[in-house]
Amino acid sequence: MKERFKIKRWSLRTRIFMSMILVTLIASFLIAIVAIYQFKKEARDYHQERLERKEIAITEHMNYVLSTTTYPMTAENLPLIFRERIHELANIHGMEINIYDLNGHLLKSSKAAFSVDTINNTISPTILKVLRSTAEKRYVDHKSYGGKTYRSAYSYIKDNKFKPLGILNLPYIEDDGYYKKETNNFMWRFVQVYSFMLFISIIIAYFLSSYITKSIKEISERIKETRLNEENAKIDMGDSPQEISLLVDAYNNLVDDLDESATKLAQSEREQAWREMAKQVAHEIKNPLTPMRLTVQSFQRKFDPEAPNIRQKLDEYSKTLIQQIDTMSAVASAFSSFASMPAQQNETLNVVKIVQLALEIFNEPYITFHSDEPYIITRMDRTQLIRIITNLVKNATQAIEENEPNPMVGVRVYRDCDKAMISVKDNGKGITIENKNRIFEPKFTTKTSGMGLGLGIIKNIVENYHGTITFESEQGQGTTFLVQLPITRPEGNEMETNDKTI
Template sequence: MILLVLLASVLILVVTVYQYDEQTKDYNIQRFERKEATTKQTIELELKNKTSYPVNTENLAKIFKERIYEISSINKLNISIFDLEGRLLKSSIAAAFEKVNIEPVSEAILKELAQNSNHKILKSREEKGIGYQSSFSYINDSKFKRIGILELQFTQDNSEIEKELREFISRLGLVYLLMFIIAIAIAYFLSSYITRSIKTISDKMEQTRLNKRNEKIILNTASTEIEILVDAYNNMIDELGESAAKLARSEREQAWREMAKQVAHEIKNPLTPMRLTVQSFERRFNPQDEKAKDKLTEFSQTLIQQIDVMSSIASAFSDFAKMPTQKKEKIETISVVKFALDIFNENYIKYYPQEKELYANLDKTQLIRIVTNLVKNAIQATDKEENPFIEVKVLSEEKNLKISVSDNGKGIADNVKDLIFEPKFTTKTSGMGLGLAMIKNIIEAYEGSISFTSEEGIGTVFTVILPKT
């Protein structure tokens, strides 16, 4: 819009200057033609009625000896009279006290004048900002016989006209500048009006997520095109909500199926040895046997052991299914972590607290659960190492508590790193793979984070960040 206004202003300015110049030229020509007609009429009257000299070429200088100055002054023209050969006879330019060299009429002009049907030619030239217009025509006697050549010269000083033109252009330039500023303001507000609606749509699109409720766009004033775009977005939000609901339902159903499979698998593991034990006991048990009581005790212990396994399975799934309850209290974390490590007998577990005391608002039981779970995993990762070591560090980082557990175990393969915190995923031959998933839930409930770095054959470092408050 601004470019169009600027281009239009330049074009109008160019056309205006051109038109002004053409009108000035036309006006000067018309003005000269009027003066020329008046002057010729005066000369003809002078030749017909006011002279006592015979009207011929030789007497033209005498006839207009003094009269030529009056005619020149009245009509504001320079008048020169030449004979038919182009020699000067009399001119209004010359005065008694000045000598002016007036060139004779050129052969080219004489020839052109003779060949012209109107027996009149017009010449224009400009020198130093002053325009000169000259006309050449024949002087006739009463019988229309050519007796001389009349040159009328009109001098036009264009400096005044050019000054007026400059003033006009300056005023026009101010108008165009005002128009340009107005165009910029209109363009700014118009673009702001358009882009404000587009910005609203853009912000909403950036906030659109599949796993949350998305708001529709409501615009009170907008163009038809923007309204079409908003309607399309709102329809997309409706479809996205339906798709998200279907996806969530499908994910829940899939999760329950996987959980059911896992529960069934874990329960079948102790049921199989229990069944074999019962069948074996039924076939081989002899009440008369002297060792019958010992065998019955052994049988009972085997069943109780498998029942305990099943109970632990049920407890683990129960703990995973519910969000850990938080009981925040101010605890001294250095001593709590040491207490959690005291239950392990492995002498290669080293504890390196970076501070003597470090307080945080956490649940003591859940903090112990986090530490013990990570250390258990580290012990299992180093069980085949010749010189195992596990390091536990606790330190403060600004407003956070940082706990790191590192080991020199077998490490975690790259193809399973993304699955480490997934429920029921495990790299061990036993267990249900719920430990890391559960502590991740605990940490995220505190708005903390857990991460790890690992390299196969070198070891793994788990890092837990928990806010102090």
């Protein structure tokens, strides 16, 4: 069962390769079997035909002797008729000759007198019965012993009137030495030829299996690289087999359908995002509208121009309205900033100088700055870089608990290979595990105020300049945000020029 499972897991290329080798081996094995069978059949046919030829020649010769003898042609005179001639016949035809009477008793043999005792003096009753019952009055007995095969032909000796006088027996030893030698020679040549053919078959099978599976492997690699939100190239293999062409067409149709689905999905996601954003903006705008309405209604109901503190109340009402208007303005600005892509006004900037400039607006004494070197150059918009630092430092200060005895926000700028690294670290309350995967989502916030668009805007800016932003946080210990921006190597006196202008 394990071997069967392993075979099922073979690659198509391995299966084709092994199948072709197996077919070659089976073909060579079958050819060898057929060749050996053919040699053996030819040997049997040869001995059978040779025995028949010898028997016909000896019978004709014996008929001639019978026709020329002076003895009466009777069964009793057969030993006298062939007393001398039987040896002559045996020598001429190269065969042992035995003559039996009609009852199967030996009358005369061409063997020497001292070896007559090794001859069967009688014919078995079974052979006599078969000989008498056959229409041809002829029977060939087959025997094997001592590693040799013997044929023994039995037929009737007849007079000129076709009356049986006795039984002629011709023992014949099948000498297969020649055919065995030919078989061995053939098998040796066969092994040599088919060993070479097997070697050629292995090479052909290897390249043929590689050729057959090359197209399938290429299609498989393309399918692995296919992504929903990426541009997927179609396959063009030119003139390829019909099965491969059908597979290529199916893949190309899949790419078309995938592109169409990706377009529809992207459009659907954009529409959904804008719907959610519109709901959020509407919600944020409605929040200040309610107190504004209540303030105006209260002012309308309680307004008394003669009241002694009417100007103070008017100032209070005005401040409340202005505060809510500012809130709506902040909402509109945040939404506008998130919706618009940052303009890529690429400037050659010294990141160290810009970060120091961005930190000047903060008055908190626990905000510290450190840089490993005075110059780290990148190309991006100065305003956007200030915006990144301002937002991260502001979030860091807001994350620190009010009762924290030793608040700390550390900003560090350093170089890491070809990246400018900006680290903003605080010892605030940290980010919970459930919020870590949502920290860059639009409109997600853990604060009681704001729309939660700040980090989403920062991520959008950083990635737009081919950078990355990541963070590490431990709840109750603090958070560290890390911004990576590509470094630009200044040419000529560009360093001095930027140092003067920034």
